[in-house]
Amino acid sequence: EAQVTQNPRYLITVTGKKLTVTCSQNMNHEYMSWYRQDPGLGLRQIYYSMNVEVTDKGDVPEGYKVSRKEKRNFPLILESPSPNQTSLYFCASRPRADNTEAFFGQGTRLTVV
Protein backbone atom coordinates (compact mmCIF):
# COMPACT_ATOMS: atom_id res chain seq x y z
CA GLU A 1 0.00 0.00 0.00
CA ALA A 2 1.32 3.42 -1.01
CA GLN A 3 1.72 5.50 2.11
CA VAL A 4 3.62 8.02 4.21
CA THR A 5 4.40 6.73 7.68
CA GLN A 6 5.30 8.86 10.68
CA ASN A 7 6.45 7.77 14.10
CA PRO A 8 5.63 8.24 16.86
CA ARG A 9 1.97 9.25 16.68
CA TYR A 10 2.04 10.82 20.14
CA LEU A 11 4.96 12.12 22.16
CA ILE A 12 5.26 13.97 25.45
CA THR A 13 8.74 15.19 26.27
CA VAL A 14 10.53 17.68 28.50
CA THR A 15 12.19 20.93 27.49
CA GLY A 16 15.67 20.44 26.11
CA LYS A 17 15.55 16.70 25.50
CA LYS A 18 16.52 15.97 21.89
CA LEU A 19 13.98 14.04 19.84
CA THR A 20 13.48 12.77 16.32
CA VAL A 21 10.23 12.23 14.46
CA THR A 22 10.64 9.79 11.60
CA CYS A 23 8.94 9.96 8.21
CA SER A 24 9.12 7.33 5.50
CA GLN A 25 7.37 7.04 2.11
CA ASN A 26 7.24 4.02 -0.19
CA MET A 27 6.15 5.82 -3.37
CA ASN A 28 9.60 6.85 -4.67
CA HIS A 29 8.61 10.51 -4.31
CA GLU A 30 11.29 13.13 -4.87
CA TYR A 31 9.76 15.96 -2.81
CA MET A 32 9.18 15.73 0.93
CA SER A 33 8.26 18.34 3.52
CA TRP A 34 7.34 18.88 7.14
CA TYR A 35 4.42 21.00 8.35
CA ARG A 36 3.17 22.01 11.74
CA GLN A 37 -0.52 22.58 12.34
CA ASP A 38 -1.65 25.04 15.00
CA PRO A 39 -5.20 26.30 15.67
CA GLY A 40 -6.05 29.30 13.52
CA LEU A 41 -2.73 29.15 11.67
CA GLY A 42 -3.33 26.31 9.24
CA LEU A 43 -0.43 24.21 7.98
CA ARG A 44 2.92 25.95 7.95
CA GLN A 45 5.95 24.49 6.24
CA ILE A 46 9.02 23.87 8.42
CA TYR A 47 11.51 22.35 5.99
CA TYR A 48 11.39 20.72 2.59
CA SER A 49 13.59 18.51 0.43
CA MET A 50 13.54 18.39 -3.36
CA ASN A 51 15.64 15.22 -3.48
CA VAL A 52 18.36 13.27 -1.68
CA GLU A 53 20.84 15.58 0.07
CA VAL A 54 18.85 18.66 -1.01
CA THR A 55 17.03 20.40 1.85
CA ASP A 56 15.94 23.97 2.55
CA LYS A 57 14.05 26.06 5.07
CA GLY A 58 10.34 26.65 4.92
CA ASP A 59 8.41 29.37 6.72
CA VAL A 60 9.05 28.34 10.33
CA PRO A 61 12.42 26.51 10.49
CA GLU A 62 13.73 27.86 13.82
CA GLY A 63 14.47 25.09 16.32
CA TYR A 64 14.26 22.27 13.76
CA LYS A 65 16.68 20.27 11.65
CA VAL A 66 16.15 17.72 8.88
CA SER A 67 18.20 15.35 6.79
CA ARG A 68 17.60 13.46 3.54
CA LYS A 69 20.21 10.74 3.24
CA GLU A 70 17.86 8.36 1.46
CA LYS A 71 14.99 9.08 -0.87
CA ARG A 72 12.38 7.39 1.30
CA ASN A 73 13.25 8.93 4.70
CA PHE A 74 12.99 12.50 5.93
CA PRO A 75 13.38 12.74 9.73
CA LEU A 76 12.57 15.89 11.71
CA ILE A 77 14.97 16.63 14.54
CA LEU A 78 14.35 18.89 17.51
CA GLU A 79 17.74 19.39 19.15
CA SER A 80 16.42 21.27 22.21
CA PRO A 81 12.61 21.26 22.23
CA SER A 82 10.75 24.14 23.84
CA PRO A 83 7.08 24.48 24.85
CA ASN A 84 6.33 26.65 21.78
CA GLN A 85 7.07 23.60 19.64
CA THR A 86 4.06 21.83 21.09
CA SER A 87 2.02 21.17 17.97
CA LEU A 88 0.63 18.64 15.50
CA TYR A 89 3.26 17.73 12.92
CA PHE A 90 2.68 16.30 9.45
CA CYS A 91 5.14 14.90 6.97
CA ALA A 92 4.10 15.05 3.31
CA SER A 93 5.52 13.81 0.03
CA ARG A 94 4.89 14.62 -3.64
CA PRO A 95 6.13 12.79 -6.76
CA ARG A 96 7.94 15.90 -7.93
CA ALA A 97 8.27 19.55 -6.94
CA ASP A 98 5.72 20.73 -9.48
CA ASN A 99 1.93 20.77 -9.32
CA THR A 100 1.17 17.32 -8.01
CA GLU A 101 -0.85 15.93 -5.12
CA ALA A 102 0.73 15.92 -1.67
CA PHE A 103 0.30 12.77 0.45
CA PHE A 104 0.34 13.26 4.19
CA GLY A 105 1.47 11.03 7.03
CA GLN A 106 -0.84 10.26 9.97
CA GLY A 107 0.51 13.12 12.06
CA THR A 108 2.54 13.34 15.28
CA ARG A 109 1.05 15.08 18.30
CA LEU A 110 4.00 16.54 20.24
CA THR A 111 3.73 18.06 23.68
CA VAL A 112 6.79 19.74 25.25
CA VAL A 113 6.49 20.42 28.98
Add this chain to the structure above:
Amino acid sequence: GENVEQHPSTLSVQEGDSAVIKCTYSDSASNYFPWYKQELGKRPQLIIDIRSNVGEKKDQRIAVTLNKTAKHFSLHITETQPEDSAVYFCAALPFTGGGNKLTFGTGTQLKVEL
Protein backbone atom coordinates in the same frame (compact mmCIF):
# COMPACT_ATOMS: atom_id res chain seq x y z
CA GLY B 1 6.44 34.56 -0.98
CA GLU B 2 2.92 33.34 -1.47
CA ASN B 3 0.17 34.31 0.99
CA VAL B 4 -3.17 32.50 1.00
CA GLU B 5 -6.17 33.89 2.84
CA GLN B 6 -9.21 31.70 3.51
CA HIS B 7 -12.75 32.61 4.60
CA PRO B 8 -14.81 31.89 6.56
CA SER B 9 -12.97 30.24 9.45
CA THR B 10 -16.15 28.44 10.51
CA LEU B 11 -19.25 27.59 8.51
CA SER B 12 -22.42 25.93 9.69
CA VAL B 13 -25.06 24.73 7.19
CA GLN B 14 -28.16 22.59 7.27
CA GLU B 15 -27.99 19.18 5.66
CA GLY B 16 -28.87 19.49 1.99
CA ASP B 17 -27.78 23.12 1.72
CA SER B 18 -24.74 24.33 -0.23
CA ALA B 19 -21.46 25.47 1.29
CA VAL B 20 -18.95 27.87 -0.24
CA ILE B 21 -15.40 28.49 0.97
CA LYS B 22 -13.30 31.26 -0.58
CA CYS B 23 -9.57 31.78 -0.87
CA THR B 24 -7.35 34.51 -2.26
CA TYR B 25 -3.67 34.26 -3.13
CA SER B 26 -0.97 36.83 -3.73
CA ASP B 27 1.64 35.30 -6.06
CA SER B 28 0.69 35.56 -9.73
CA ALA B 29 3.13 32.68 -10.43
CA SER B 30 0.84 30.23 -8.59
CA ASN B 31 -0.64 27.78 -11.05
CA TYR B 32 -1.92 24.86 -8.98
CA PHE B 33 -4.72 25.12 -6.41
CA PRO B 34 -5.64 22.01 -4.40
CA TRP B 35 -8.25 21.60 -1.69
CA TYR B 36 -7.72 19.26 1.25
CA LYS B 37 -10.24 17.83 3.66
CA GLN B 38 -9.18 16.92 7.20
CA GLU B 39 -11.59 14.90 9.28
CA LEU B 40 -11.25 14.99 13.06
CA GLY B 41 -8.04 13.26 14.14
CA LYS B 42 -7.07 12.35 10.59
CA ARG B 43 -4.54 13.53 8.03
CA PRO B 44 -5.40 16.07 5.29
CA GLN B 45 -6.46 14.39 2.05
CA LEU B 46 -6.85 15.88 -1.41
CA ILE B 47 -10.47 16.18 -2.55
CA ILE B 48 -10.13 18.29 -5.69
CA ASP B 49 -7.59 20.48 -7.45
CA ILE B 50 -7.50 22.92 -10.32
CA ARG B 51 -4.77 24.21 -12.57
CA SER B 52 -4.45 27.72 -13.89
CA ASN B 53 -5.48 26.87 -17.43
CA VAL B 54 -8.93 25.80 -16.20
CA GLY B 55 -11.70 28.03 -14.80
CA GLU B 56 -13.90 25.40 -13.19
CA LYS B 57 -13.76 21.74 -12.27
CA LYS B 58 -16.47 19.48 -10.87
CA ASP B 59 -16.45 16.11 -9.19
CA GLN B 60 -19.89 14.92 -8.16
CA ARG B 61 -21.06 17.24 -5.35
CA ILE B 62 -17.91 19.34 -5.16
CA ALA B 63 -16.65 21.98 -7.56
CA VAL B 64 -13.84 24.49 -7.60
CA THR B 65 -13.73 27.76 -9.52
CA LEU B 66 -10.67 29.86 -10.27
CA ASN B 67 -10.43 33.52 -11.23
CA LYS B 68 -6.78 34.19 -12.09
CA THR B 69 -7.33 37.86 -12.79
CA ALA B 70 -8.75 38.48 -9.33
CA LYS B 71 -6.46 35.86 -7.74
CA HIS B 72 -9.19 33.99 -5.98
CA PHE B 73 -10.61 30.48 -6.00
CA SER B 74 -13.55 28.85 -4.28
CA LEU B 75 -14.80 25.45 -3.18
CA HIS B 76 -18.48 24.68 -3.63
CA ILE B 77 -20.16 21.72 -1.95
CA THR B 78 -23.76 21.02 -2.93
CA GLU B 79 -26.34 18.86 -1.14
CA THR B 80 -24.20 18.76 1.98
CA GLN B 81 -24.24 15.64 4.14
CA PRO B 82 -23.10 15.05 7.74
CA GLU B 83 -19.96 13.29 6.47
CA ASP B 84 -18.91 16.57 4.83
CA SER B 85 -18.25 17.95 8.34
CA ALA B 86 -14.49 18.53 8.52
CA VAL B 87 -11.80 21.18 8.23
CA TYR B 88 -11.11 22.24 4.65
CA PHE B 89 -7.82 23.80 3.54
CA CYS B 90 -7.13 25.60 0.30
CA ALA B 91 -3.58 25.87 -0.99
CA ALA B 92 -1.59 27.48 -3.77
CA LEU B 93 1.58 26.31 -5.48
CA PRO B 94 3.76 28.50 -7.66
CA PHE B 95 5.90 26.50 -10.01
CA THR B 96 9.07 28.54 -10.04
CA GLY B 97 11.61 25.75 -10.28
CA GLY B 98 12.93 26.35 -6.79
CA GLY B 99 11.24 25.47 -3.51
CA ASN B 100 7.79 25.11 -5.03
CA LYS B 101 6.24 25.55 -1.63
CA LEU B 102 2.64 24.50 -1.18
CA THR B 103 1.16 27.36 0.88
CA PHE B 104 -2.02 26.63 2.82
CA GLY B 105 -4.84 28.81 3.99
CA THR B 106 -5.79 28.82 7.66
CA GLY B 107 -8.66 26.37 7.23
CA THR B 108 -12.47 26.37 7.41
CA GLN B 109 -14.32 24.27 9.97
CA LEU B 110 -17.48 23.10 8.18
CA LYS B 111 -20.30 21.72 10.28
CA VAL B 112 -23.29 20.14 8.58
CA GLU B 113 -26.26 20.03 10.93
CA LEU B 114 -29.11 17.56 10.70
